Amino acid sequence: LLARATALADAFSMVGGKYKDYNDAVERAKRWLKETEPKVAKLCNEPIAAEPKLVEDQLNRAKALNNEIIANGKLIEDAKAAAANLLASLDANQMSRDERRAIEQTPVELQQRYDALRVMMAERCADLDSALVASQGVQDALANIANW
Secondary structure, three states: HHHHHHHHHHHHHHHHHHHHHHHHHHHHHHEEEEEHHHHHHHHHHHHOOOOHHHHHHHHHHHHHHHHHHHOOOOHHHHHHHHHHHHHHHHHHHHHOHHHHHHHHHHHHHHHHHHHHHHHHHHHHHHHHHHHHHHHHHHHHHHHHHHHO
């Protein structure tokens, strides 16, 4: 009886630890997404400047944010791994379908939000890069006309 009680206590402790890891990973990812989504929206809604130097500044800010997004993809991966570890530690009979679905769905939703940010920033960087090339071409053409 004591051995069974000890085994149950160990199993409970293990599941509790994995749930804490899952919850912490999900909260870190959610907190980062909540902080980053407004930054991306602001940068993507900002009109593209007309001056090459200003476009270059916009592009540099967009690239920096894009790099931050790529670097923080690990938060999403950590949440997915923690969910998989938690689910693997639980017996299918120990939870309802709704509980299982909630654990499975949360990382999927985080991944969707992350992917949306990644796509928006990649498109914005491409747009700014094209605008920079075009504005530099116009500036060079005007300089040539002025020199002529």
